[in-house]
Amino acid sequence: MEAQEAMISVNNVDKFYGTFQALTDVSLTVQQGERVVICGPSGSGKSTLIRCFNGLEFHSSGSIRIDGIEVEEDSKDLRRLRQEVGMVFQQFNLFPHLTILENLTIGPMKVQKIGKSEAEARARKYLERVHIPEQADKYPGQLSGGQQQRVAIARSLCMETRIMLFDEPTSALDPEMINEVLDVMVELADTGITMVCVTHEMGFARKVADTMVFMESGKIVEVSPPEKFFTNPESERCRMFLNQILEH
Amino acid sequence: MRRILKKLHWMDAVILLVVVALGGYIATRIGAELNYNWRWDKIPNYLYRYKASEDAWVPNLLMQGLFATIRITIYSSILALILGVILGVARVSENLTIRMLARTYLEFLRNVPPVVIIFIFFFFLSEQLISALNMERWARGIARSENNEIWSFLFGDMRRFPALISGVIVLALFESAFVGEIIRAGIQSVPKGQREAARSIGMSRGQELRYIVLPQALKKVIPPLANQFITLVKDSSLVSLISVPDLTFKTIELVASTRMIFEGWFTAAAFYFVICFGLSMLFRRLER
Ligand SMILES: Nc1ncnc2c1ncn2[C@@H]1O[C@H](COP(=O)(O)OP(=O)(O)O)[C@@H](O)[C@H]1O
Numbered sequence: 001m002e003a004q005e006a007m008i009s010v011n012n013v014d015k016f017y018g019t020f021q022a023l024t025d026v027s028l029t030v031q032q033g034e035r036v037v038i039c040g041p042s043g044s045g046k047s048t049l050i051r052c053f054n055g056l057e058f059h060s061s062g063s064i065r066i067d068g069i070e071v072e073e074d075s076k077d078l079r080r081l082r083q084e085v086g087m088v089f090q091q092f093n094l095f096p097h098l099t100i101l102e103n104l105t106i107g108p109m110k111v112q113k114i115g116k117s118e119a120e121a122r123a124r125k126y127l128e129r130v131h132i133p134e135q136a137d138k139y140p141g142q143l144s145g146g147q148q149q150r151v152a153i154a155r156s157l158c159m160e161t162r163i164m165l166f167d168e169p170t171s172a173l174d175p176e177m178i179n180e181v182l183d184v185m186v187e188l189a190d191t192g193i194t195m196v197c198v199t200h201e202m203g204f205a206r207k208v209a210d211t212m213v214f215m216e217s218g219k220i221v222e223v224s225p226p227e228k229f230f231t232n233p234e235s236e237r238c239r240m241f242l243n244q245i246l247e248h
Numbered sequence: 249m250r251r252i253l254k255k256l257h258w259m260d261a262v263i264l265l266v267v268v269a270l271g272g273y274i275a276t277r278i279g280a281e282l283n284y285n286w287r288w289d290k291i292p293n294y295l296y297r298y299k300a301s302e303d304a305w306v307p308n309l310l311m312q313g314l315f316a317t318i319r320i321t322i323y324s325s326i327l328a329l330i331l332g333v334i335l336g337v338a339r340v341s342e343n344l345t346i347r348m349l350a351r352t353y354l355e356f357l358r359n360v361p362p363v364v365i366i367f368i369f370f371f372f373l374s375e376q377l378i379s380a381l382n383m384e385r386w387a388r389g390i391a392r393s394e395n396n397e398i399w400s401f402l403f404g405d406m407r408r409f410p411a412l413i414s415g416v417i418v419l420a421l422f423e424s425a426f427v428g429e430i431i432r433a434g435i436q437s438v439p440k441g442q443r444e445a446a447r448s449i450g451m452s453r454g455q456e457l458r459y460i461v462l463p464q465a466l467k468k469v470i471p472p473l474a475n476q477f478i479t480l481v482k483d484s485s486l487v488s489l490i491s492v493p494d495l496t497f498k499t500i501e502l503v504a505s506t507r508m509i510f511e512g513w514f515t516a517a518a519f520y521f522v523i524c525f526g527l528s529m530l531f532r533r534l535e536r
Pocket residue numbers: 017020022040041042043044045046047048049
């Protein structure tokens with residue numbers, strides 16, 4: 001594989017749900033180690049876009065390549081692709097019938113086929129990384145929202161993927177828990193992993209983003225570095241959106 | 249008991265009295281008008297009878313039937329559970345053909361009377377299967393052999409083994425559709441996010457089902473499955489139509505040969521009631 005190839009390259013992607021067009025001519029390139037933050041009003045297609053990166057949805061036309069793998073429905077590479085891309089959801093989606101430790105080891109054991117003791121060692125390492133090593137034997141329902149989301153991050157980390165996608169990871173959290181999750185994400189950003197993060201946490205975006213993306217009505221309206229994005233965005237729509245969310 | 253008695257109003261007492269009086273009236277009418285001769289004292293003999301040649305008490309018609317009913321219920325519920333899980337998974341399959349086949353089977357069972365279904369399954373499936381496997385001869389061989397205690401503990405009289413097995417198959421096929429619907433509902437009750445999380449860590453569809461969806465679905469389906477099991481006990485009387493020697497079939501035999509119509513059917517009803525009511529009490533307790 002060519003060393004120069006982008007980690008994520010999206011070219012002229014359209015996405016339809018039935019007759020409704022959720023994405024229109026979207027193109028985006030993310031380099032290895034780059035940290036991209038996507039924002040935009042609700043319903044603008046942010047989730048749809050990143051869900052197309054790991055085949056939870058499939059684009060209707062155009063092309064998406066992730067680390068050299070073409071994303072296609074019914075592709076044999078789909079599982080290989082998903083092992084390259086981790087995802088953290090707004091609703092955590094931890095497995096409620098498994099303990100925290102089992103939540104973290106099931107992927108490595110069943111998908112990557114590594115041994116139990118190795119998987120547990122890895123799980124404990126990442127629980128340490130998200131600052132909750134003491135919760136390993138509890139069930140998700142016994143944890144607070146912030147703790148659950150950190151476990152979800154650790155679950156993704158356990159797969160040791162090269163790319164992490166976040167879909168509004170703090171939107172379902174009580175305000176006092178947002179920071180503990182964002183702190184973990186900032187630390188994660190420093191490890192050099194490629195991150196694409198849908199969020200409206202602009203403080204976090206300022207701190208970690210290499211690139212800001214603004215979406216509206218299924219289109220990418222603006223792509224710029226944060227210095228420019230926050231002080232002097234090109235599009236009027238983007239400026240209005242920022243004013244709105246930075247007001248409070 | 250005290251508390252229940254305290255709650256009884258005089259109106260309730262009147263209602264109870266009327267019901268009892270009505271029952272007594274019907275009973276005496278049966279005795280007088282139909283010239284019916286109550287012979288409850290004969291019933292125990294049809295539960296167990298003394299066999300002089302073996303110097304032992306052996307089960308007679310009613311108990312034979314009861315044991316057959318219990319065996320049929322247990323085996324067909326196991327088979328129905330297996331078939332039902334397959335059917336439930338098929339109902340939510342991504343493959344349209346599989347989904348349609350499962351749906352067709354279910355709609356057939358829902359919209360055709362049980363008796364008709366029982367006959368169709370019997371003649372078109374279990375009869376064919378039994379003759380194709382040459383089960384008849386095999387069972388007779390075991391019945392004649394010396395050490396057949398285990399076999400007869402499991403399946404009763406081995407000479408009637410083919411009948412028992414067709415009863416089990418027919419009943420299991422019949423119930424599988426309803427079990428399948430329960431399983432499907434259980435699978436669909438697992439939030440979509442669970443499947444997405446499983447898929448996003450790279451699980452295959454099979455792994456997703458096995459490790460994530462089914463374990464969560466199974467917890468939710470246990471109460472409705474328990475109810476379905478009780479229904480199956482009652483539905484098992486349908487297999488008497490295809491000459492499976494279950495409790496209902498044996499009661500028909502008893503009534504035909506002794507004319508003890510009321511005693512025979514009341515005893516059969518009591519057996520079914522005790523089993524089903526007992527099970528429902530048990531499940532209710534386990535649920536807590
Ligand atoms: N599965 C779906 N079926 C139909 N429409 C959908 C589906 N998912 C999302 N949409 C629509 O696509 C648009 C973009 O949704 P989404 O990507 O979730 O937006 P965002 O994440 O930016 O809020 C919305 O109008 C939404 O209603």
